[in-house]
Amino acid sequence: MPPLALEASEILRRSEQGLCRPFLIRDTQGEIYVVKGVDGVGKSALVSELLCAELGSRLGLPIPPYGLMNIPSALTNFTTIDGASELEGGPAFASKLVGNATSLIYSQITQVPAEVKQRVLVFDKWVRNGDRRLTEKGGNVNLLWEPSSQLVVIDHNVTFEIDGDDAECLINHVFSDEKEKFDDMLIQSEHRAALDSALGAWDTIIDFLPEEWLYRDLMDEDSLVPPTLTERFELLERFQDGDFWRMT
Template sequence: MLERITAKEIIKQSEQGLSVQPFLVRADDGQSYFVKGLSRALGNGLVSEAIAAELGKHLGLPIPPWRVMDIPQGLIDFSLVSGVRDLSGGPAFASLQVENASDLMWANLNSLPVELKKKILFFDWWILNGDRGLGEYGGNVNLILDHKGELVVIDHNVAFDAALDNDEFRKYHVFRDQLGSFDGNLLARLDYLPLLDAAIGDWGRITSLLPEEWLCRDHDPDNEYEPTLQQRLQILERFKDEQFWGQL
């Protein structure tokens, strides 16, 4: 069972994130987290964040540890931080702060390990995450560098987008130079298939970590947000089809 934590201090709102700007919050475990609230990110976005973080572990991606965070309403009511009401509505998604992090820039791309770039490209197509674009003139890359210059992968609240256009994904993804790595390359696939099978096999544990408030509207267990958990699983199982690999 994932440790549940409670907010103790709302420090500030981050400038990162276009659709949902997280808040830096200190918790009762003494750690600081970037936090997205249910009121703004909605249950759909928080479910995507949590599932992506767990799936990313199976692929060995450098995704920060996450927790479910309870935020006392009194802490929100008496905070002077702008936009703090975005943290209301129920348990929040909290991603451990990466100390002294910096944004990934276009000039950094060539110094990144090729296998890591390939894996992130694959991961984003697997979970249908179109929020990793970068060009010479900027973008919304959702990748940062830690104090050692190592890559860290963040922000998956818009993943599991069944309407994601493959042509746009291929045109704008930050690691589009790795396209073609899997199509017809059986050896490349063989490296990933055991990881994917293990991730799918862990689906029950992963979904058990999700708070009920993230899944249901008006506390009605039959009124699940779309995409439902079953629809998300079907998205992930696309890797069993040849067409999936051909699009990479």
């Protein structure tokens, strides 16, 4: 199922949370989305967001509904909200606002099922996401918790660090307590099969990406925005190497 095709109707406000401070926008159907624009976080970050939303959803991660949002210039030109020009530059990435959810805190970790924690952990290593840290002293977790005891996985604009380090992204990971479980070959094989299945949909997934996000200049097919799709795919392929599954 492709990402939702969304049309903005009202820019409500800018979030006070997160480094990029995304915008809350109401769409033409009355739903509210957390939105990041091209001129705000950049094209590479939006590619990462959509790829992770697609791959994560195929892995069964609890990712909110998401889509590509068109934001009419009239909304950004005439709003009084500071920084609205960051929503320009092409389609924006929109993630549906999860009502009544709050950031996951350390004491709630034990309420998350072990298999979910393992899947988030291996996913973050796979896409090289070092932005899911949490200890008793706090951190930046990018996970939400609903009153109904449901984990929500969000925010992947800093993934796909091609020159990054796998071990580094797992330091103080919110679900580090699950790392030793991957020594179990049965658990490892279940996750390996899930990654293989998700990556098998790569050609379908990349067709969802707007061309505006992939090129610095739409008139120059050689002006690819780094990391390229080829580089991203090669990074994901490393799950086939046995070394990838060494979590400790």
